[in-house]
Amino acid sequence: MKIFSFFILLLVSSSIFSQNDSIMIRTIYNEALSKGHAYEDLRSLCKDIGARITGSAEAEMAIHWGELKMKEYEFDKVYLQEIEVPHWERGTKEAGWYKGSDGHLHKVHLLALGGSIGTNGTLEGKLIQFNSLDELKATDPILVKDKVVFINQKMDEQQIQTFKAYGGCYPIRGNGAVEASKLGAKAVIIRSLGLPLDHNPHTGSMHYIDSIERIPAAAISTQDAEDLAKFLSNGSASFVMEMDCRHYPNMTSYNVIGELTGSDKSDEIITFGGHLDSWDTGEGAHDDGAGIVHCLEAMRILKTLNYQPQHTLRLVLFMNEENGNMGGKSYAKIVKEKGEKQIAALESDRGGFAPRGFSCDGSDEYITLLESFESKFSSYDLHIFEKGYGGVDISPLKSEYPEIPLFGFVPDSQRYFDFHHAPSDVFENVNKRELELGAAAISSFLYLLDKSL
Amino acid sequence: MKIFSFFILLLVSSSIFSQNDSIMIRTIYNEALSKGHAYEDLRSLCKDIGARITGSAEAEMAIHWGELKMKEYEFDKVYLQEIEVPHWERGTKEAGWYKGSDGHLHKVHLLALGGSIGTNGTLEGKLIQFNSLDELKATDPILVKDKVVFINQKMDEQQIQTFKAYGGCYPIRGNGAVEASKLGAKAVIIRSLGLPLDHNPHTGSMHYIDSIERIPAAAISTQDAEDLAKFLSNGSASFVMEMDCRHYPNMTSYNVIGELTGSDKSDEIITFGGHLDSWDTGEGAHDDGAGIVHCLEAMRILKTLNYQPQHTLRLVLFMNEENGNMGGKSYAKIVKEKGEKQIAALESDRGGFAPRGFSCDGSDEYITLLESFESKFSSYDLHIFEKGYGGVDISPLKSEYPEIPLFGFVPDSQRYFDFHHAPSDVFENVNKRELELGAAAISSFLYLLDKSL
Numbered sequence: 001m002k003i004f005s006f007f008i009l010l011l012v013s014s015s016i017f018s019q020n021d022s023i024m025i026r027t028i029y030n031e032a033l034s035k036g037h038a039y040e041d042l043r044s045l046c047k048d049i050g051a052r053i054t055g056s057a058e059a060e061m062a063i064h065w066g067e068l069k070m071k072e073y074e075f076d077k078v079y080l081q082e083i084e085v086p087h088w089e090r091g092t093k094e095a096g097w098y099k100g101s102d103g104h105l106h107k108v109h110l111l112a113l114g115g116s117i118g119t120n121g122t123l124e125g126k127l128i129q130f131n132s133l134d135e136l137k138a139t140d141p142i143l144v145k146d147k148v149v150f151i152n153q154k155m156d157e158q159q160i161q162t163f164k165a166y167g168g169c170y171p172i173r174g175n176g177a178v179e180a181s182k183l184g185a186k187a188v189i190i191r192s193l194g195l196p197l198d199h200n201p202h203t204g205s206m207h208y209i210d211s212i213e214r215i216p217a218a219a220i221s222t223q224d225a226e227d228l229a230k231f232l233s234n235g236s237a238s239f240v241m242e243m244d245c246r247h248y249p250n251m252t253s254y255n256v257i258g259e260l261t262g263s264d265k266s267d268e269i270i271t272f273g274g275h276l277d278s279w280d281t282g283e284g285a286h287d288d289g290a291g292i293v294h295c296l297e298a299m300r301i302l303k304t305l306n307y308q309p310q311h312t313l314r315l316v317l318f319m320n321e322e323n324g325n326m327g328g329k330s331y332a333k334i335v336k337e338k339g340e341k342q343i344a345a346l347e348s349d350r351g352g353f354a355p356r357g358f359s360c361d362g363s364d365e366y367i368t369l370l371e372s373f374e375s376k377f378s379s380y381d382l383h384i385f386e387k388g389y390g391g392v393d394i395s396p397l398k399s400e401y402p403e404i405p406l407f408g409f410v411p412d413s414q415r416y417f418d419f420h421h422a423p424s425d426v427f428e429n430v431n432k433r434e435l436e437l438g439a440a441a442i443s444s445f446l447y448l449l450d451k452s453l
Numbered sequence: 454m455k456i457f458s459f460f461i462l463l464l465v466s467s468s469i470f471s472q473n474d475s476i477m478i479r480t481i482y483n484e485a486l487s488k489g490h491a492y493e494d495l496r497s498l499c500k501d502i503g504a505r506i507t508g509s510a511e512a513e514m515a516i517h518w519g520e521l522k523m524k525e526y527e528f529d530k531v532y533l534q535e536i537e538v539p540h541w542e543r544g545t546k547e548a549g550w551y552k553g554s555d556g557h558l559h560k561v562h563l564l565a566l567g568g569s570i571g572t573n574g575t576l577e578g579k580l581i582q583f584n585s586l587d588e589l590k591a592t593d594p595i596l597v598k599d600k601v602v603f604i605n606q607k608m609d610e611q612q613i614q615t616f617k618a619y620g621g622c623y624p625i626r627g628n629g630a631v632e633a634s635k636l637g638a639k640a641v642i643i644r645s646l647g648l649p650l651d652h653n654p655h656t657g658s659m660h661y662i663d664s665i666e667r668i669p670a671a672a673i674s675t676q677d678a679e680d681l682a683k684f685l686s687n688g689s690a691s692f693v694m695e696m697d698c699r700h701y702p703n704m705t706s707y708n709v710i711g712e713l714t715g716s717d718k719s720d721e722i723i724t725f726g727g728h729l730d731s732w733d734t735g736e737g738a739h740d741d742g743a744g745i746v747h748c749l750e751a752m753r754i755l756k757t758l759n760y761q762p763q764h765t766l767r768l769v770l771f772m773n774e775e776n777g778n779m780g781g782k783s784y785a786k787i788v789k790e791k792g793e794k795q796i797a798a799l800e801s802d803r804g805g806f807a808p809r810g811f812s813c814d815g816s817d818e819y820i821t822l823l824e825s826f827e828s829k830f831s832s833y834d835l836h837i838f839e840k841g842y843g844g845v846d847i848s849p850l851k852s853e854y855p856e857i858p859l860f861g862f863v864p865d866s867q868r869y870f871d872f873h874h875a876p877s878d879v880f881e882n883v884n885k886r887e888l889e890l891g892a893a894a895i896s897s898f899l900y901l902l903d904k905s906l
Contacts, residue, residue, distance in 0.1 A: 033610045157486045157886070160833050196885060354807070354867050356834065380613050381809065381865075383836035412834075412865065414807050414886045432649060433610070433867045 021376055021451075024307075025444040029380065031301045032440035038297040039432040041069065042352070045292060046283035046427035053114075053280040054320040055087035055251055062276050063254050066292070066317045070258035073300045075315070077261065080254040083330040085320045087251050088115055090280055091244035096189065096218060098127065098228055098237045106231070108224040110189070110241065111201040111281060113173060113217040114323045115208070118244040123148075123216065125186045126238045129229065133171045136179055145184035148239040150232075151176050152191045152225050155417065162195060162413040163350070166420075169193050173204050177217040187216045189239060191225035193417070199223050200422040203279050205323050216243055255327045256317040260299060260309050262450075268311045269335075270449060272298075272346035272442075275321030275393050282425035286416065289427075290352030290435060292317055294409065297436075298443035309450045311343065318393040321349070325392055332396035342400075343453055346407040347391025348442060351419075352435040353411035355381070358445060359388025361398070362405030370407070373448050382441060384410050407449075409442055474829055474904075477760075478897040482833065484754045485893035491750040492885040494522065495805070498745060499736035499880035506567075506733040507773040508540035508704055515729050516707050519745070519770045523711035526753045528768070530714065533707040536783035538773045540704050541568055543733055544697035549642065549671060551580065551681055551690045559684070561677040563642070563694065564654040564734060566626060566670040567776045568661070571697040576601075576669065578639045579691045582682065586624045589632055598637035601692040603685075604629050605644045605678050608870065615648060615866040616803070619873075622646050626657050630670040640669045642692060644678035646870070652676050653875040656732050658776050669696055708780045709770040713752060713762050715903075721764040722788075723902060725751075725799035725895075728774030728846055735878035739869065742880075743805030743888060745770055747862065750889075751896035762903045764796065771846040774802070778845055785849035795853075796906055799860040800844025801895060804872075805888040806864035808834070811898060812841025814851070815858030823860070826901050835894060837863050860902075862895055 032038065049065055052058035063080065070078040096110035112118075125148040130136040132153045136144075151172045159165035172190045180188040192202035199221045208214045218241065220228070231237055256276060262268065274291025278284020299315050318327035335342060346358075357377070360370045367387050374385040390398075390406025398406060411434070419425040485491065502518060505511035516533065523531040549563035565571075578601040583589040585606045589597075604625045612618035625643045633641040645655035652674045661667045671694065673681070684690055709729060715721065727744025731737020752768050771780035788795060799811075810830070813823045820840050827838040843851075843859025851859060864887070872878040 029613070030611050158483050160482070160890075354865050381837075384834075412807050414890065415884055418884070431868055431871070437613075437867065 021448065024447060025376060027305060028301050028443045028447065029440040031304060032297065032436045032443065036297060036436045036439065037300060038293045038435050038439045041293040041296060042285065042289050042430060042435060043427055045289045046285050050283050051280045052276065052278050052284060054085045054253060054277045054323060055248065056280065059253065059277055059319065063256055066256035066276055069296055070256065073296070073303060075258035075260060075299065075303065077259040079257050081257055081331065081334065083253055083255060083319060083326055084250050085253040085326045086324045087248040088323060089246050089248065091118060091246060093242050093244045096220065096239065096241040098231060098239050100231065100237050101235055108228070109199050109201045109221040110218050111203040112243045112245045113206040113219060114203055114279065115206050116177070116217040116243065116245050117214050118246060119187070119216050119242050122240060122242050123187055124238055124240045126236065127232060129232050133175060133179055139183065141183040144180065147185055149180035149185040149188045150228065150239070151188065152229050154191065155193060155195050157195060162417050165195070166193055166417060173206055173219070177206055177215055178209055178212050181212050181215045185215060187241065189218050189220055192219045192222050194222055194420065194422060195417040197222050197226060200424050202421045203281060204421045216241070218243065253319045255319055255331055258299065258315045260303060260313045262309050262312040265311045268341050268343045269314050270311050270344045270446065271314050271316055271342060271394065271397065272446065273316035273318055273393060274348045275327065276317040277320050277322055279322055279421045281421070281423045282419070283427055285425050285427045285430050286351035286419050287421065287425055288321065288349045290430060290438065291348035293435070294348040294352070294439045294442050297439035298446055301443045302447065307447060311450050311453060313446060313450065321393050328393040329396045332400045336400040342397060342404055344405050344407065344449060345390065345394040345397050346409065346442070346445065347394045348409040348438065349391050349393065350409065350411050350413060351416045352430045352438055353415060354434045355411050355438050355441040357382045357384025357410045359384065359386060359408045359410050360405050361388065361390040366405035369452055373445065376448060377441070377444070380441065409438065411438055474901065477900060478829060480758060481754050481896045481900065482893040484757060485750065485889045485896065489750060489889045489892065490753060491746045491888050491892040494746040494749060495738065495742050495883060495888060496880055498742045499738050503736050504733045505729065505731050505737060507538045507706060507730045507776060508701065509733065512706065512730055512772065516709055519709035519729055522749055523709065526756060528711035528713060528752065528756065530712040532710050534710055534784065534787065536706055536708060536772060536779055537703050538706040538779045539777045540701040541776060542699050542701065544571060544699060546695050546697045549673065549692065549694040551684060551692050553684065553690050554688055561681070562652050562654045562674040563671050564656040565696045565698045566659040566672060567656055567732065568659050569630070569670040569696065569698050570667050571699060572640070572669045572695050575693060575695050576640055577691055577693045579689065580685060582685050586628060586632055592636065594636040597633065600638055602633040602638040602641045603681065603692070604641065605682050607644065608646060608648050610648060615870050618648070619646055619870060626659055626672070630659055630668055631662055631665050634665050634668045638668060640694065642671050642673055645672045645675050647675050647873065647875060648870040650675050650679060653877050655874045656734060657874045669694065671696060706772045708772055708784055711752065711768045713756060713766045715762050715765040718764045721794050721796045722767050723764050723797050723899065724767050724769055724795060724847065724850065725899065726769035726771055726846060727801045728780065729770040730773050730775055732775055732874045734874070734876045735872070736880055738878050738880045738883050739804035739872050740874065740878055741774065741802045743883060743891065744801035746888070747801040747892045747895050750892035751899055754896045755900065760900060764903055764906060766899060766903065774846050781846035782849045785853045789853035795850060795857055797858050797860065797902060798843065798847040798850050799862065799895070799898065800847045801862040801891065802844050802846065803862065803864055803866060804869045805883045805891055806868060807887045808864050808891050808894040810835045810837025810863045812837065812839060812861045812863050813858050814841065814843040819858035822905055826898065829901060830894070833894065862891065864891055
C-alpha cells in the first residue's frame with residue numbers, strides 16, 4: 001500500500017486530474033472499508049467516555065481523548081483552543097406522573113429539557129393540552145394560569161426530509177417555556193421531538209428570556225404523549241413532577257484542533273469537524289460521535305495515504321454545540337481576530353447513516369463546484385449535491401467570512417430522529433459500514449475541495 | 454380522504470398526467486407514512502408465524518396468513534396456486550467444534566447449509582483450509598482426502614454494492630460440497646456469507662450433483678472463521694460436527710395470489726411480489742418478510758385510494774424461493790400454459806431498507822421508460838433508475854415471456870448482509886419508516902407502470 005500510495009501521489013502531482021481523482025477516491029474508500037478506524041474510535045468515544053455534556057467530567061475526558069487521537073494519527077499540529085462555556089446539570093432527581101381525578105398515578109418517561117430550571121421540590125398542577133405553540137399563544141391566560149402546559153405537537157411523518165419535520169416542531173421545545181410562562185403556567189411538558197412511537201424521551205435545548213419568569217420544562221416520550229392525550233380526552237388530570245436541574249457559573253473548556261499543513265497555500269484554511277459534546281443521555285453516538293469520528297477518520301486517511309494538501313486542512317472538534325454553541329461562536333471570533341484566511345468549511349452532524357451527498361450554503365459559484373463533484377461519487381451511491389445547510393458549529397463563520405461556502409455532509413436521515421437526544425443514541429445503533437462509508441465520503445470530499453479551491 | 458381520493462381519480466382519468474402523477478404519488482406516500490399497515494403486517498408475519506421454511510408448519514400458516522390479509526384488504530380476487538415443493542429439514546442436532554492437537558475443543562456457531570445431508574452421528578476429520586473455491590479445485594486430492602475442508606473466503610468489503618460482494622462468494626456455498634467431495638473430503642465448512650465480523654452464522658442454499666458423493670456442508674460465523682484461521686496458522690486441528698438434516702419427499706404447497714382487476718386491459722397482467730418462505734433461522738424479516746409486506750401494502754394503498762388500474766395488477770406471494778424456487782418456476786409455467794398475457798413483473802427481495810430506486814432487466818425501450826420515472830421520485834430521495842436484475846421469483850417469467858421487462862426494487866444495501874439468512878434477521882432489525890418508504894415507492898411505481906404500458 002505504501003508504494004501504491006506513493007504512486008497515487010505522483011499521479012496527483014502530475015495534474016492528470018480526472019482519472020487520478022477516481023483512483024484517489026477508490027483508494028480512500030478502500031482504506032476506510034478495509035483498514036478503517038472510525039468504528040473502533042466511535043466505540044471508544046461511546047464506551048470509554050459516554051455521554052459528554054458541556055461542563056461534565058466526560059466532556060473533559062473527551063477533550064483529552066480527541067487530542068490523544070490526533071497525536072496518535074500524527075497530524076502536523078495538534079492543540080487546544082480555550083473557550084468559555086455554560087454549565088448546566090440535570091441533577092439526579094427526575095420524574096413525572098399524570099394523575100387522574102380518581103388520584104391514580106401514571107408514570108411517564110421524562111427528561112428535563114437542556115437549560116431548564118428545577119422544580120424546587122415536587123410541583124403539581126392541573127394539565128392543559130395544546131397541539132401547537134400557536135394554539136397556546138392564542139389562548140386566554142385565564143385558562144392557563146397556574147397550570148402545567150402540555151404541548152402535544154407531533155413531528156410530521158409525511159415529510160420525507162426528517163430534518164424538516166424536526167424544524168417544524170422545534171419551536172415547542174425552544175420557546176414552549178417562555179410562551180407558557182407568559183400566560184402564567186407553572187411548568188411545561190412537551191411531546192418528544194422523535195418520529196417513532198416509543199418510550200424514549202428526547203431532550204434538547206430550550207431557552208428563557210430575562211423578562212419572563214422561568215418555569216421548568218421537560219419532554220415526555222411520544223408514547224406517553226399519546227397515552228396522556230387519550231387520558232385527557234376522557235377527563236381532566238394533573239401533572240406531578242420533580243427535577244433538580246441547576247445552572248452553574250460559566251467555565252473554561254476547549255475546542256480540540258488538528259491540522260495537516262498546506263503546501264503552497266498553507267495560510268488558506270479549510271475548517272471541518274463535528275461537535276465533541278453531546279446531551280447527557282445515551283452516548284451521543286450519532287449526535288455527534290459519528291461526526292467526530294467521520295472527520296477524524298477523514299483526516300487520518302489523507303495522512304495515511306500521504307496526501308499533501310495545498311491548503312491547510314483544519315479539523316475542529318467543537319465543544320458545546322448542544323447548549324450554547326460556544327465552540328462554534330468562539331472559533332469564528334478567534335480566527336477572525338487572528339486575521340486568518342478561512343476559505344471553506346464542512347460539518348458532519350446528521351448521524352452515522354449511509355451517505356447521500358453534500359449540501360452547500362454558499363454562492364452560485366460554489367453550488368456549481370459542488371455539482372461538479374457529483375460524477376466523482378457516482379460509483380458510491382451519493383446523489384445529493386445541492387444548495388442546503390452547512391451546520392451549527394460552522395455557521396458562525398458565515399458572519400465573519402460572508403463569502404465562504406459552508407458544506408454539510410448529508411447521510412440518509414430516516415433513522416436519525418429515532419435516536420436524536422434520546423437514551424437510544426448509543427454505539428449499538430450505529431452501523432459499522434454506514435459509518436465507514438460516511439468517513440470515506442468526507443475524506444474524498446476534502447480531497448476534491450482542496451484541489452478545487 | 455375519501456373525497457380527496459375521488460378527486461385524484463377524476464384528475465387521473467382526465468389524463469393531465471404529469472401534475473396528477475405528483476399528486477397521486479404524494480397521496481400514496483401520505484397513506485404509507487401516516488396510515489400504513491406494512492410495519493404491523495411485518496410484526497405479525499415475524500411474531501405470529503416466524504421463520505417459515507418450505508414444508509414447515511410455519512410455511513403453511515404463512516400461506517393462510519397471506520390469503521387472509523388479501524381478503525381483509527378486499528382485493529378483487531384472492532386464490533391459492535398449487536405447486537410442488539421440496540422438503541428439507543435441519544433437524545434438532547447441530548453442533549461443531551475445532552479441536553487442537555492437545556485435544557482442547559473450541560465450539561463454533563454453526564448452521565447447516567440448506568439442502569445438506571446430516572452427519573449420521575458424530576463426524577470428525579482433520580481440517581484443511583482454502584481461501585477460495587479455485588484454490589480448493591487446484592489442490593492435489595491426496596491432501597484433501599478424508600479431511601474436513603474449511604473454505605475461508607471473505608466477502609469483499611470494498612465492494613460498495615454489497616450484492617456484488619455476495620455474488621463473489623456465492624460459489625463457496627453453492628458448490629463447496631461438490632468440489633470438496635470430488636477430492637475426497639468428508640465434509641465442508643464455509644465462512645458465512647456475511648459482511649460484519651460477528652457470531653451469527655448465515656445459512657443458504659447449496660447443491661449436490663448425482664455423480665458425486667454427498668457430504669455434509671455447514672457455515673460457521675465470520676468471527677469463528679477468523680479465529681479458526683488464526684488457530685490453524687499456529688498448527689493443525691480437526692473438526693468435529695453433528696447435524697441431523699433430512700430430505701423428505703416433495704410435497705404440495707401454494708403461491709398466494711391477489712388481484713386488482715384491470716379496467717380496459719384486464720387480460721394484460723403485471724405480476725409483482727416477494728417470497729413468503731424464508732430460511733429456518735431468525736424470522737425472515739428482511740428476507741423476505743419486508744418484500745411481502747412491501748407488496749401487500751403497495752396494493753392495499755392503491756385499493757384504499759380507489760385507484761382503478763388499466764391492467765390487472767397481480768400480487769404473488771411466492772413459495773420456496775430459498776431452496777428450489779419452485780414458486781417462481783411453477784408460476785411462470787402455469788401462466789404460460791394458460792395462455793395469459795404477462796406484460797411486466799416487479800419483485801422486492803433486497804430487504805426493508807431506505808429506498809434507492811428500481812432496476813430493470815429488459816430492453817432499451819423499458820430502460821428508457823424506467824429512466825423517465827426518475828423525475829417523479831425526485832422529492833423522495835430515489836436516484837437509481839437503471840439496467841439491473843429483477844429478482845429470483847420473477848426470473849422464470851423471462852424464459853416464457855422473453856420480451857417483458859422485469860423490475861427490481863432497490864433499497865439501500867449496506868446493512869442487508871448483516872442479517873441475510875442469519876438468526877439476526879428479525880423484526881427488531883427492520884426500521885418502520887424505511888419499510889414504509891419502500892412500500893410507498895413500490896406502490897407509486899406500480900401506479901406509474903400501469904399508466905405507462
